[in-house]
Amino acid sequence: MSDAPSTRYSLLVRLCQPADEQAWQEFTEIYEPLVYRLARRRGFQHADADDLCQEVFQAAAKAIDRWQQRSDRGSFRAWLFRIARNVMINAIRHRQRHPGAVGGSDLKRLLDQQPADDQESRQLIVEYERQLFQWAAEEVKKSFRHSTWQAFWQTSVEGRHANEVANELALSVGAVYIARSRVMARLREKIEEVEGRDLRS
Amino acid sequence: MVSRRNHFECDHASLRLALDDRLVGEAHEQLATHLEQCEDCRTHLEALSAGRDWWQKAQSHLSSGDAAAAGEPAMPSDTDGPWLGFLLPIDDERYLGRFGEYLVTEVIGSGGFGVVLKALDPALNRHVAIKVLSPQLANNGSARRRFAREAQAAAAVVHEHVVAIHSVSEHEGLPYLVMSYVPGCSLQDRLDRQGPLETREVLRIGMQTAAGLAAAHAQGLVHRDIKPANILLENGVERVKITDFGLARTIDDASLTASGIIAGTPQYMAPEQARGETVDHRSDLFSLGSVLYAMCTGHSPFRAETFMAVWRRLCIDTPRPVRETNPEVPEWLAEIIEKLHSKQPHDRIQSAGEVAELLAAHLAHLQRPNVAPKPARLSVRRRGWRRWSRRASWITLGVLTGVVIAALAWRVPGGAAGIGTSSGTEPRVAAGTAIVSTEAAAITQVSTPPADLRLADMDGELARAEAQVKQLESELGQPASSLGDASNESIVRLDAELQQLERQFDNGP
Numbered sequence: 001m002s003d004a005p006s007t008r009y010s011l012l013v014r015l016c017q018p019a020d021e022q023a024w025q026e027f028t029e030i031y032e033p034l035v036y037r038l039a040r041r042r043g044f045q046h047a048d049a050d051d052l053c054q055e056v057f058q059a060a061a062k063a064i065d066r067w068q069q070r071s072d073r074g075s076f077r078a079w080l081f082r083i084a085r086n087v088m089i090n091a092i093r094h095r096q097r098h099p100g101a102v103g104g105s106d107l108k109r110l111l112d113q114q115p116a117d118d119q120e121s122r123q124l125i126v127e128y129e130r131q132l133f134q135w136a137a138e139e140v141k142k143s144f145r146h147s148t149w150q151a152f153w154q155t156s157v158e159g160r161h162a163n164e165v166a167n168e169l170a171l172s173v174g175a176v177y178i179a180r181s182r183v184m185a186r187l188r189e190k191i192e193e194v195e196g197r198d199l200r201s
Numbered sequence: 202m203v204s205r206r207n208h209f210e211c212d213h214a215s216l217r218l219a220l221d222d223r224l225v226g227e228a229h230e231q232l233a234t235h236l237e238q239c240e241d242c243r244t245h246l247e248a249l250s251a252g253r254d255w256w257q258k259a260q261s262h263l264s265s266g267d268a269a270a271a272g273e274p275a276m277p278s279d280t281d282g283p284w285l286g287f288l289l290p291i292d293d294e295r296y297l298g299r300f301g302e303y304l305v306t307e308v309i310g311s312g313g314f315g316v317v318l319k320a321l322d323p324a325l326n327r328h329v330a331i332k333v334l335s336p337q338l339a340n341n342g343s344a345r346r347r348f349a350r351e352a353q354a355a356a357a358v359v360h361e362h363v364v365a366i367h368s369v370s371e372h373e374g375l376p377y378l379v380m381s382y383v384p385g386c387s388l389q390d391r392l393d394r395q396g397p398l399e400t401r402e403v404l405r406i407g408m409q410t411a412a413g414l415a416a417a418h419a420q421g422l423v424h425r426d427i428k429p430a431n432i433l434l435e436n437g438v439e440r441v442k443i444t445d446f447g448l449a450r451t452i453d454d455a456s457l458t459a460s461g462i463i464a465g466t467p468q469y470m471a472p473e474q475a476r477g478e479t480v481d482h483r484s485d486l487f488s489l490g491s492v493l494y495a496m497c498t499g500h501s502p503f504r505a506e507t508f509m510a511v512w513r514r515l516c517i518d519t520p521r522p523v524r525e526t527n528p529e530v531p532e533w534l535a536e537i538i539e540k541l542h543s544k545q546p547h548d549r550i551q552s553a554g555e556v557a558e559l560l561a562a563h564l565a566h567l568q569r570p571n572v573a574p575k576p577a578r579l580s581v582r583r584r585g586w587r588r589w590s591r592r593a594s595w596i597t598l599g600v601l602t603g604v605v606i607a608a609l610a611w612r613v614p615g616g617a618a619g620i621g622t623s624s625g626t627e628p629r630v631a632a633g634t635a636i637v638s639t640e641a642a643a644i645t646q647v648s649t650p651p652a653d654l655r656l657a658d659m660d661g662e663l664a665r666a667e668a669q670v671k672q673l674e675s676e677l678g679q680p681a682s683s684l685g686d687a688s689n690e691s692i693v694r695l696d697a698e699l700q701q702l703e704r705q706f707d708n709g710p
Contacts, residue, residue, distance in 0.1 A: 045526065
């Protein structure tokens with residue numbers, strides 16, 4: 001993620017404009033599965049994890065302006081993660097106060113969850129990346145012609161030979177090389193947009 | 202002439218233009234033709250679009266679900282190491298290397314017995330999954346025999362709900378087997394993503410799994426490791442394919458079981474298997490019960506902190522009834538699960554075929570209540586008894602835990618002295634103590650009254666915490682370490698752990 005072009009239309013910039021509904025939608029699409037998984041791993045039941053996601057994103061929506069103004073803000077996802085952490089701890093405390101409360105999550109079990117080990121955290125990060133790539137691929141796909149996309153997909157993801165794919169798509173082999181790199185470049189840019197690299201410097 | 206052309210076309214600026222789609226018509230064609238001959242420019246173009254790690258990640262993250270890797274953490278860095286030393290290098294960077302006639306595209310899993318590779322079979326132009334016995338084990342006679350036996354046994358099972366084995370062979374002294382590559386995800390992935398499944402889905406997946414098991418059982422083969430990660434859901438149709446007969450052995454394979462190694466995943470294991478006793482096809486049915494349980498609730502029935510704790514729960518505890526976690530689960534389905542979860546194999550439903558039929562009948566009734574009659578209910582032990590048995594189990598657990606603590610307490614000093622030869626003494630002791638206190642915590646839970654009473658005791662303390670929570674709510678986004686008060690050890694632990702995760706995330710992809 002080093003050679004990022006200097007200026008880029010960033011998802012984060014758009015997020016900070018309250019009216020940009022679509023930016024929020026994109027944002028939740030990417031991060032919700034992550035927060036959800038995190039909650040599930042901490043022993044929250046499906047329904048509770050769902051609620052928790054809602055809460056996290058509401059909190060983020062309320063607080064993003066303030067976050068933007070902070071000089072020590074750090075990375076966006078670390079911030080989001082902190083919110084998730086706080087919301088989760090809140091939820092557990094709330095349940096301690098109201099043991100009879102609905103929701104099915106069993107407090108004792110939540111508290112007894114084993115700490116995430118290194119491997120588990122690594123896995124979570126890999127899952128996050130996977131989510132990000134898959135989301136970005138869906139987005140990017142729309143902006144390419146079918147054959148361009150397929151040139152990328154068949155050679156880079158399915159691991160097939162460029163010759164063979166070129167044949168199928170009625171492209172020259174060289175055109176397949178160009179096409180797959182174009183898609184890859186766009187994919188990388190899309191992901192960098194979300195990661196907000198350009199806001200961090 | 203020739204050199205002039207090459208010089209002109211090796212112009213990297215045109216590569217950049219191509220990436221931005223600003224190279225049209227003849228210029229585009231010229232570059233394309235040039236790229237076919239010039240590997241340098243090809244490499245450069247790829248590097249210009251994204252670094253090597255991006256290409257690798259694009260492949261591993263976008264390739265649709267990883268058959269045999271399901272449930273395993275993706276592991277690019279872990280397995281690039283010595284494991285792949287047996288691959289022959291190949292002059293094409295889309296492949297990791299060559300194995301026999303196969304072109305290996307990625308590592309999709311690794312386990313106790315070896316690695317699983319995704320590869321292209323150029324002869325048939327299709328992707329396959331290749332399971333290669335690890336070089337260390339290939340030198341071990343019994344492991345080698347077990348692997349061969351596993352492969353033969355599994356290859357004998359031909360069924361639409363079992364991953365097909367194409368061939369079994371050996372390459373450069375490494376035994377391997379070639380399986381169909383199943384694009385899709387595992388049931389474990391799906392549960393992680395979606396949580397509990399609808400009853401219809403539970404029935405459909407359960408029924409297909411049972412049917413696949415019945416086919417294996419008919420060949421005298423016990424899977425021994427039925428769990429959501431080994432149940433693949435094929436893309437699109439979501440057809441069930443059972444995979445990884447990695448631990449399956451023919452029932453009469455006494456020589457190999459004699460080693461007494463507990464094989465399998467404890468969370469889904471049958472109690473007799475966990476105790477190292479005789480295992481038969483009904484052990485798979487217990488595991489199938491656990492898989493159904495997981496589909497209904499979103500998690501495995503016997504969860505606990507450590508391997509030993511899972512083991513204890515498995516052998517003596519009755520899992521929390523599915524309907525307490527998910528009231529939407531019909532009573533008859535809960536009963537089927539309970540029946541499969543009988544500790545004694547002879548109390549379970551006796552064959553996978555019967556389970557498949559039973560689930561199919563319920564599914565038919567659910568889909569067309571007017572046409573298909575509702576199947577008769579199972580006879581299950583009465584609840585009262587179960588409750589009692591559960592209490593009795595807790596008492597047993599308490600006693601057992603006590604024994605374990607005593608054993609640990611006795612062992613810790615010796616262990617520490619034995620290991621702490623150099624500078625490591627203190628950490629070792631600390632680690633030992635931590636184990637003891639975990640066990641002690643388990644005992645507290647067992648021997649104290651129900652959780653709500655304990656919670657009442659904590660109330661005063663928590664009232665204080667609430668003020669803090671209020672403040673916290675207004676400060677979302679502040680580091681949670683500002684919680685300060687160590688009023689609850691678990692929360693502090695959770696917090697520390699999440700902070701650590703957060704740091705790791707910050708280092709990001």
